[in-house]
Amino acid sequence: MGLFTKDLKAMNDLFVHQLQDIYYAEKQLVKALPKMAEKAADKQLKQGFLTHLDETKTHVQRLEQVFQMHGAEAKPVDCPAIDGIIEEANEVEDKSVLDAALINAAQAAEHYEITRYGSLIAWAKQLGRNDCASILQKTLDEERATDKKLTTLAVSKIVAEAFLAKHLGGRYQPIGNDFTGSTLKVETGGELVPGLSG
Ligand code: FE
Numbered sequence: 001m002g003l004f005t006k007d008l009k010a011m012n013d014l015f016v017h018q019l020q021d022i023y024y025a026e027k028q029l030v031k032a033l034p035k036m037a038e039k040a041a042d043k044q045l046k047q048g049f050l051t052h053l054d055e056t057k058t059h060v061q062r063l064e065q066v067f068q069m070h071g072a073e074a075k076p077v078d079c080p081a082i083d084g085i086i087e088e089a090n091e092v093e094d095k096s097v098l099d100a101a102l103i104n105a106a107q108a109a110e111h112y113e114i115t116r117y118g119s120l121i122a123w124a125k126q127l128g129r130n131d132c133a134s135i136l137q138k139t140l141d142e143e144r145a146t147d148k149k150l151t152t153l154a155v156s157k158i159v160a161e162a163f164l165a166k167h168l169g170g171r172y173q174p175i176g177n178d179f180t181g182s183t184l185k186v187e188t189g190g191e192l193v194p195g196l197s198g
């Protein structure tokens with residue numbers, strides 16, 4: 001029983017620490033997303049960043065709610081991983097690939113968040129905090145939806161380039177078999193890209 005209690009304490013410490021880590025990450029993203037929206041050339045991408053900015057502000061509030069429910073201090077702890085991802089988005093200078101780089105950085109951030117929230121939810125349940133888990137789940141669902149939207153946007157850009165290349169002889173970066181086996185469904189133009197279905 002003693003060991004069990006010790007294990008639970010260690011799990012609780014890990015849970016609180018990772019809450020503080022993702023709290024920092026969400027706060028950094030609240031600062032970064034307006035800048036990313038400003039830089040994005042594509043209107044849909046710009047709007048997508050602004051929509052996710054609103055959601056991200058809610059993610060911060062939900063974390064504060066979880067801290068309060070769990071009786072833990074809402075204190076951000078530095079997370080160099082998210083700083084690095086955000087920094088990468090700032091490094092790109094070439095305007096022609098800026099949107100692609102922004103999508104990539106945003107997806108890296110979403111994947112980071114998805115990983116963290118996935119573990120936090122599992123740990124909350126182990127600690128008997130289903131109430132905290134269900135709040136964190138709402139955020140995880142929004143991160144997943146954003147990740148999907150970013151993938152669709154990235155693919156639609158590739159399809160548009162393939163269309164222009166075929167019909168107008170525009171520039172088109174061959175992508176080889178990158179989409180082979182993909183389950184992505186593209187409404188129009190999927191046949192132009194190897195591995196995509198229409
Ligand atoms: Fe978030």
Ligand code: FE
Pocket residue numbers: 052056109110113143146
């Ligand atoms: Fe996010």
